Amino acid sequence: MKKLLAILLTGCMAFGMTACGQEEQTVEAPEKTPEEVKAEYIQSMIDDMDAEEKAGQLIMADFRTNADGTGMTVLSDEAKDALSEYHIGGVILFAENLDTAEQTKQLTADLQNAADYGLLIGIDEEGGLVSRLKKSNIEHETFPDAAEIEDAAYEGRTIGAELAELGINVDFAPVADVNTNPENPIIGTRAFSSDPQAAASKVAEFIKAMKETGVSACAKHFPGHGDTAMDSHLGETYVEHDMERLRSVEFIPFEQAITAGTDFIMAGHIKTPNATADGLPASVSPEMLGILRNDLMYDGIIITDAMNMGAIVDAYGSGESAVMAVQAGVDIVLMPADLSEAAEALTEAIEKGTISEERVNEALWHVLSLKYDKGIL
Numbered sequence: 001m002k003k004l005l006a007i008l009l010t011g012c013m014a015f016g017m018t019a020c021g022q023e024e025q026t027v028e029a030p031e032k033t034p035e036e037v038k039a040e041y042i043q044s045m046i047d048d049m050d051a052e053e054k055a056g057q058l059i060m061a062d063f064r065t066n067a068d069g070t071g072m073t074v075l076s077d078e079a080k081d082a083l084s085e086y087h088i089g090g091v092i093l094f095a096e097n098l099d100t101a102e103q104t105k106q107l108t109a110d111l112q113n114a115a116d117y118g119l120l121i122g123i124d125e126e127g128g129l130v131s132r133l134k135k136s137n138i139e140h141e142t143f144p145d146a147a148e149i150e151d152a153a154y155e156g157r158t159i160g161a162e163l164a165e166l167g168i169n170v171d172f173a174p175v176a177d178v179n180t181n182p183e184n185p186i187i188g189t190r191a192f193s194s195d196p197q198a199a200a201s202k203v204a205e206f207i208k209a210m211k212e213t214g215v216s217a218c219a220k221h222f223p224g225h226g227d228t229a230m231d232s233h234l235g236e237t238y239v240e241h242d243m244e245r246l247r248s249v250e251f252i253p254f255e256q257a258i259t260a261g262t263d264f265i266m267a268g269h270i271k272t273p274n275a276t277a278d279g280l281p282a283s284v285s286p287e288m289l290g291i292l293r294n295d296l297m298y299d300g301i302i303i304t305d306a307m308n309m310g311a312i313v314d315a316y317g318s319g320e321s322a323v324m325a326v327q328a329g330v331d332i333v334l335m336p337a338d339l340s341e342a343a344e345a346l347t348e349a350i351e352k353g354t355i356s357e358e359r360v361n362e363a364l365w366h367v368l369s370l371k372y373d374k375g376i377l
Contacts, residue, residue: 038369038372041372041377042364042365042368042369042372045117045368045377046361046364046365046368049364051347051348051350051351052086052087052343052347053087053116053117054347054350054360054364055086055087055343055346055347055350056086056087056088056089056116056343057087057089057117057364057367057368058089058326058330058331058332058333058346058360058363058364058367059086059088059089059090059322059332059333059336059339059342059343059346060088060089060090060091060092060120060122060303060332060333060334060335061082061086061088061090061091061092061335061336061339062091062092062093062094062335063076063078063079063082063091063097064094064096064097065096066078071095071096071097071099072096072097073096073097073098073099073103073107074103074106074107074110075107075110075111075114079111079114080114082339083111083114083115083116084114084116086339086340086343087116087117088115088119089115089117089119089120089332089367090119090120090121090122090170090332091111091119091120091121091122092121092122092123092124092172092334092335093107093108093121093122093123093132093168094123094124094132095132095135095136098132098133098135098136098137098138099136099137099138100136100137100138101138101139101165101166104136104138104166104167104168105165105166105167107167108121108166108167108168109167112167112376117368117371117377118371118376118377119376120169120170120216120332120367120370120371120376121167121168121169121170122168122169122170122171122172122218123163123168123170123171123172124171124172124173125159125162125163125171125172125173126146126172126173126174126175126190127142127143127144127145127146127149127155127159127173128143128144128145128146128148128189128190129145129189129190130173130190131143133162138162138166140162141158141159141162143155143158143159145188145189145190146174146175146189146190146191146192146202147179147188147189147190147191147192147193148189149192149202151205152174152192152201152202152203152205152206152209153205153206153208153209154209155206155209156174156205156206156207156208156209156210156217157209157210157212157213159171159173159210159215160209160210160211160212160213160214160215160217161213163213163215164213164214164215168215169214169215169216169374169376170215170216170218170263170264171210171215171216171217171218172218172220172264172266173206173217173218173220174192174202174203174206174207174217174219174220174257175187175190175191175192175220175221176199176200176203176219176220176221176222176224176253176254176257177190177191177199177220177221177224177225177226177250177253178191178193178194178195178196178199178224178226178227178249178250178252178253179191179193179194179199179226180194180226180227180249181226181227181228184225184226184227184228186225186228187225187226187228191226192253194226196248196249196250196252196253197252199252199253200252200253200255200256200257201256203219203253203256203257203260204256204257204259204260205260207219207257207260207261207262208260208261211260211261211263214374216262216263216264216370216374217257217262217263217264218262218263218264218265218266218303219253219254219257219262219264219265219266220265220266220268220305221266221267221268221270221305222254222265222266222267222268222282222288222292223239223246223250223251223254223268223270223272223275223282223288223291223292224239224246224249224250224251224254224268224270225237225239225268225270226250227239227241227250228270236271236311236314236315237268237269237270237271237281237311238270238271238272238273239270239271239272239275240273240274241272241274241275242274242275243274243275243276246272246275251296254292254296254298255296258296258297258298258300262300263300263301263370264300264301264302264303265292265298265300265301265302265303266302266303266304266305266334267282267283267288267289267292267302267303267304267305267330268281268282268283268305269281269282269283269304269305269309269311269312270282270283270311272288275288276288280324280328281311281312283304283305283307283312283325283328283330284304284312284316284321284324284325284328284330285328286327286328286329289302289328289329289330290329292329293329299366300366300370301331301332301366301367301370302329302330302331302332302366303330303331303332303333303334304325304330304332304333304334305334306334306335307321307322307325307333307334307335307336307337307342308335308336308337312337313337317338317341318336318337318338318339318341318342318345319338319341319342319344319345319346320345321333321336321342322336322342322345322346323345323346323349323354323355326346326349326355326359326360326363327349327354327355327359329359330363331362331363331366331367332363332367333346
């Protein structure tokens, strides 16, 4: 009897029936969440990339001038070829690239069209002393130096809207340094305050407001450039403070930038001999960038300061420094002094495993995730 019942049950199930004669209900797989769709899309992109393409996505290049020395206000054949050959992931614009609003919109559109995977297009537009727009014929609202800003949210929202209209999606601002050294030759009133809490509050306000416009902010220059006696554009730059002091002063605005949701943090070429043991500038220091990732819990894009600065080129080659930066935890190498050398060195390091697959994939995830969110992939 038991065997007969078992045979009947097996037969019913084979015809989509339950033991009691009812149709078996099929369970539909749940729909994928937007995050799951995004993850699958990005992973498929990474899987399809070769080493050259991966390397290119980790570089933000500058094309300031044409071969004759004039400003590149129209996409040149040389720049177009470089974007294609090296699969460049980002471009930073300077005053030499800007003339009118219409010209700039056309340039950014042409840059995007020439790129393999869409571009992060950045600019240094802090307002005040560092403003690329004020050297152009583009109508825009002018702002004083950060130290004189009362409404940082208004500034961030205004600058963000102006840049978005031009096709620029990343602003290398705000300065998150604390201006504690009156003799500092490079930061000074570019910082919001000499008080870490006051500076942090305005940094956060600026970032939140800029994000509303669709433009990414970049807090700079980690671990803090406010108490240096040298300009890293010119050569080696040090901060002599120990880790306790860095955590209680210099790190405060960066912590608030992270809480505010900054998409970028710029690592400066700043050595911290009394806080870290590796003796390296933060931009190529696994120790300092590890603190940013693991202690400050930052999971956005880490970008170097410009790699053509004296603090880097006086000590390392373009290829060497690019590889060191990505190995250390950087996601985007900004403005290598020699683009081809940097791209080729990164490609070789990826092919040979000098930079681990895990590290490369982490950097690509950070970059491509932001591009996905901005709708430019």
